[in-house]
Amino acid sequence: MKFLLAFQVLFVFGIWIVPSLTQKPWDSVARTEQWWIERHQQFIASSANLGSDIKIVFLGSSLVEYWGTQGKPVWDANYAPLGAINYGIGGDRTEHVIWRIDNGELDGLTPKLVVLYVGSNNVPVNSNNDEIVRGVNTVVDRLHAKLPNTNILLVATFPRADQSDVPGTLRRIRDIDQKLEALVGGDAQRKGNFIDLFWFLAPSSLDRIYEHLYVADKLHLNLDGYTMWHREMNSTFHRLIQ
Template identity: 35%
Template sequence: MSHVNKTLATTAVARTEAWWQQRHQQKLAEKRALDNDVDLLFLGDSITHSWEDTGLAVWNKYYANLKPFNLGYSGDRTEHLLWRLQNGEIDGLSPKLIVLLIGTNNAGHRVESAEDTAAGVEAILQTLRSSLAASKILLLATFPRSKSLKAPMRKRVNAANKLCERLADQQYIFWLDIGQHFLTDDGTVLDTVMPDFLHLAPAQYQVWAEAMQQQIHDLMEYK
């Protein structure tokens, strides 16, 4: 593992964009308004962020009654989420379940190795286990990227997923790979599923919710 990329992926850093800083403050305020009463916590990047717009109807259908809180930020890499975890966003929370989907922007924006991306995910898991020791974590495999199974980006994401799967202990951290739901039989991503071969089309939020519904209810102990 290269020293430089490992440092970038695993060292907490804030982003400087105004909207990002504003969202951080808004989320801290939202958490206070909820009186820290959160049972289902979503952490991630744009794909998670979009539960607030593209996937909002599905979010309301599946999660509105589960005391949810969305901490997805468009464009985030592992180090940005790590910073947010260390700077107030989970302080005072004790969710029953955390749904974590992160890493695609490490593979994409920085063209990082699988090992470096997995190290960033591991650093996040360690922080969550330390800060929210009673919470269970549903660690999602990064969704397929690029149209073709043979695309370099797809291969990087798949390789990182194989490493991240090993981080699940089946006691507090549980692995779930739903990538096949977004692929054709030959491994192709259609533009009707992901218009840019990365972000989900609106209908795919229903597919995502259905694919993890059983695990969410089991891990939250809603029988």
């Protein structure tokens, strides 16, 4: 009986949820937190209300969400005037972003570009790098299926020093990023593009991060970090929105 219950599909807040024991990074899985469900509904409403005014979508996890806090001065000066919208939710993994794409957040939109940052939150949860790569690649697949005429710019996973084994974490991230670049970079069929900012945030020794670009948690960027992100992405970004 307990075995059956462990694999039972639950219905929470009107959304089908697969227990975490069975989740893979390429699954489509909703989170159960009420605030998360409300944020998702807000994004659906924004897409419905703004429609063709949305020219650029930033999609992903907290590093995207925090363009609205730590990175807000850069966002307001450079992205908001171009019709960009921020669909980042802190804590999201690939499976959650897949579910959001599948369930209405981008419906009715025809943006020129989606800037995607996702997968970092899978690193502490999923030990298999290839599974994380498959998860991120599935997000790209879903984006292209939903928005076939939209350019996709996948931003490589940033270094993070919030885990106990910093060198091991950084080596894993490099492996993931290199595999994703081979899959997504220059992918004309899916209109995929890849940008790697890793070496602006950590040295080649792979033993630390450049803490002056991070807030105290050693995971999220500060204003200087977001300024760097904008500066180094700028030429690719503008090429893709022409």
